[in-house]
Amino acid sequence: MVELAVEARGLEKRFGATHAVRGVDLSVRTGSVYGVLGPNGAGKTTTLRMLATLLRPDAGEARVMGHDIAKDPEAVRAAISLTGQFASVDEDLTGRENLVLLGRLLGLGWGGARERADELLAAFDLSEAAVKQVKTYSGGMRRRIDIAASIVVTPELLFLDEPTTGLDPRSRNQVWDIVRALVRDGATVLLTTQYLEEADQLAERIAVIDRGQVIAEGTSATLKASIGVRVLHLAFEAPEIAGRAAVLLADKFGLEALPDADPAALSVQAGDSAVAASAISALDAEGMAVMSFAFGQPSLDEVFLALTGRPPADAKDEDTP
Amino acid sequence: MNRHDPDTMLARAIARRARPPRPSAASNVLTFGWRAVLKIRHVPEQLFDVVGTPIMFTFMFTFLFGGALAGSPDAYLQFLLPGILAQTVIFTSVYTGVSLNTDISKGMFDRFRSLPIWRPAPLAGAMLGDVLRYCLASLVTILVGLAIGYRPDGGVVGVVLGVGLLVVFAFGLGWIFTLMGLVMRTPATVMTVSMLILFPLTFASNVFVDPATMPGWLETAVWFNPVTHVVTAVRGLMGGVVDGPAIFVSLAFTVAMTAVFGPIAAIAYARR
Ligand SMILES: Nc1ncnc2c1ncn2[C@@H]1O[C@H](COP(=O)(O)OP(=O)(O)OP(=O)(O)O)[C@@H](O)[C@H]1O
């Protein structure tokens, strides 16, 4: 068993004038979950497709489960499985047919492939939808059948490209449970995400990628420590109070306000809980009642702001199919 | 723990087990062929799309123009049906490119290409499915023809040979559409461009009328159209006549298309 499931050095890819990936290094320990975190257009999918032997890198090299992606792509493909960002099963076919198809392609007999399909459908809570066409599935069911299709034969390394984008919390938790179960069983998972929380929940290490480059790498804890962010989220009764509170926090505590979508809310970087606590009491004392507060993780936007000094390059708030 | 507890079921389904032996290339191809069959079963509309127009043409031309063109609708039908059959099968070959492009643009191909399988298997399996589609489309057209009075002199053997030649011809032509499916950006583009190629190819031919009735320049153009020769050959076979030169030209065209576009498509496929 190789120690590093993925070892990439200086991967680069251009599409015409677009320099999609510019020198990405990754080291993924076998048996761990690794998170690649980045906004739209950062180069996550392109990086994954190179590692999965679907795209030839313009420069750089990588070994996946010990096999060189350029010299021995066959061996790489025998060790990995890819769940793409978009449709990776046939929508015209039923869930069961899709799984049987993959089982057959991977060398199971007809009986074995059907048995395996039924086992996965039951485990992934899809038995009832087994004989329905995939195009009738909900988003969460889609994602589960996508992942089931990737583990008909359990791979050593599973690539998951944005497995939970657009899912509701319940479906997202189901996907997370599947990822955790896979890793408990010894597989390695390399996933991309736009959510810091997801990387934080699942991944042993995280690479933050922006405009085709890794701009930070480490465990979730070191990453957050290096960013130095614990964010205090405050909610007020009215936008006007939030405005006054921002001024007070900046003047008295030197706490910088971070962008927040809700005008009646305020987020500030607060290094430790003592500062946060005194800030809240100071606000109360000045008659700016805090409706609710949370001392928690920065959002991806906030991490970006902290790492790059600017908001994400191309943070479109869309879920383009 | 309960065997049917969700967590236990998940853990057991995920548990690693021995990898099955890698199947043969032939098994991979047949599995993709099975996928094509499933798609025909789930989306039979795609077959009606391609068969619908030719059937409409058969009725329209036979009963509207048949009398004027050949003296009687019945006499014209005997001439027209092999031509319509060719048109049907040729139009069906467009689906090769469209469905390939749909797979690519939806991301399905990424999955297939990341599997440890014989690389050309998805293409080869799709072609197997195409052959099945050609046969089904032919069957429908011939049944409609028989129902309204088509009586082939070549009998069952002649008809089967005619369809066989058409399938081979469409296979050769299909390489162009496979290539288009690989390099074009959307399924709709593939469809539109294919139609732009196929309309002149099937109409500027001897499918509907004898080219001798056309102006000289058009007659020459029609003679250079490979569809004309395959229609002549099929008309002959279904009518009980073996037209050697026409059969030769049809087969030569297939070989040439495969020799030229097959390798180009293979390169385009490998580079994706
Ligand atoms: N096949 C392609 N042809 C041309 N440009 C491409 C191609 N694939 C990706 N790009 C471009 O490369 C850049 C990186 O794209 P990529 O899909 O890797 O980003 P991503 O991080 O996966 O984004 P998202 O979160 O939206 O999925 C983008 O600017 C994209 O437009």
Ligand SMILES: [Mg+2]
């Ligand atoms: Mg992506």
